[in-house]
Each structure stands twice: as structure tokens, then as C-alpha cells.
């Protein structure tokens with residue numbers, strides 16, 4: 582298992598490119614890329630038992646679980662992990678005691694990998710589904726908590742109409758999250774202010790989650806933004 586810092590997703594030159602709404606388009610915004618990643622990771626898991634990359638590291642998962650604990654989110658609350666990848670966050674949530682967890686990803690290999698990891702952990706009761714968050718099936722709705730760790734970042738890098746895809750993301754989120762539900766996002770490509778702007782319609786900032794501070798060359802800041810929004 583490797584703890585990714587999310588550096589691979591940070592593909593934006595800060596001055597940005599107008600056609601992608603500030604991001605340099607990248608293969609990281611394509612399904613072909615993620616299919617190839619998770620086919621490779623599935624093979625590594627089958628061969629060596631390696632669960633693969635944890636985007637933004639282990640701490641990013643503990644931070645989310647801690648937040649849910651501190652805010653007394655009921656263990657039976659319906660939780661959706663958007664773009665679950667290897668599903669390791671689902672495993673953490675299930676181990677903590679959450680009983681109504683769903684992970685979706687548009688890459689079938691990611692869902693196959695998540696299923697294998699969940700099975701190896703001896704966990705059941707986790708719903709997994711191949712699903713494109715930008716083109717949802719009708720069944721997905723009524724979630725109390727939606728979590729995104731690196732998926733909005735990946736979508737923002739789409740070489741093909743990223744601006745519209747970001748808008749569709751917000752529409753899909755509004756659809757699956759119930760009123761007063763929480764959206765927890767961890768991002769390395771967007772600042773807090775930019776995320777507030779992206780999710781200004783239908784969501785309000787509930788809280789900023791603590792993230793580690795870096796200092797480099799006389800500058801300091803946060804390498805990721807982690808925010809909790811509430812649906813209005």
C-alpha cells in the first residue's frame with residue numbers, strides 16, 4: 582500500500598488555461614487513464630496483496646472518520662464515496678462501524694479491486710457499483726454524507742469540456758445528497774476559496790477540516806484543502 586500525496590493530480594499551472602477553467606487538461610481526467618491504473622493495481626493486489634495508492638495518505642482517511650465521529654454522524658447514516666478507487670476508505674468506514682456504505686466508480690477495475698479488498702478484509706454490507714457520477718442511474722439518492730477524495734480534482738482535469746463536467750458534478754451531488762446532508766471534499770487542485778465558489782449553489786461551508794501545513798522557500802500553506810459543506 583502506498584500513501585499518495587495526491588501530487589499526480591496537481592496538474593494545474595496556477596495561471597491556468599481559459600478553456601479548461603484554469604486547469605491544464607490531462608490524461609488524469611479520462612476514464613482510460615483510471616481503467617489502466619486500476620487494472621494494474623488489481624493485478625498487483627492479486628499477485629502481491631498490495632492494495633495500491635491511498636490518495637492524500639492515510640491521514641486523509643482518519644481526518645474524515647474523525648470528523649464524522651466528532652459530529653456524531655449516526656453509524657447507520659447512508660454514506661456515499663464518490664470515485665472510491667481501491668475502496669480503502671470504505672474499509673476504514675466499515676471498520677469504524679458504519680453500516681450503510683456505498684462506493685461508486687466509473688472504472689469497472691476499480692470496483693473489482695474494491696470488491697477483492699473488501700472480501701479479503703472479511704467485510705460484507707458494503708455496496709459497490711460501477712457508476713459514472715456525471716451520468717447517474719436513478720437508484721442513487723438519499724445520502725446523508727457524500728465523500729470525495731481526489732475525484733472532483735480528476736474530473737476537473739478532463740481534456741473534454743471540464744467546465745461543463747464540473748457543473749454536472751454539482752448537479753449530481755445535489756441529486757444524491759439529501760437536504761441538510763454533508764459533502765466532505767479533499768482536494769489538492771482547488772483552494773478553499775475556489776471550492777466555495779464551485780459549490781456556492783445549493784451548498785454552504787459548514788467547516789474546514791484541519792490539514793497539515795507545509796513551509797517551503799519562505800512560503801507556507803496547505804497542500805490540500807479539506808472542507809465540509811452542507812446542502813441547504
Ligand SMILES: C[S@@+](CC[C@H](N)C(=O)[O-])C[C@H]1O[C@@H](n2cnc3c(N)ncnc32)[C@H](O)[C@@H]1O
Nearest residue numbers: 615636664665666686687688713714730731732
Ligand atoms: C484520484 S482517484 C481517487 C480514488 C479514491 N477516492 C482515493 O481516495 O483513493 C480519482 C477516482 O475518481 C474516479 N472517477 C473519476 N471520474 C469519475 C466519474 N465521472 N464517476 C465516477 N468515478 C470517477 C476514478 O476512476 C478514480 O478512482
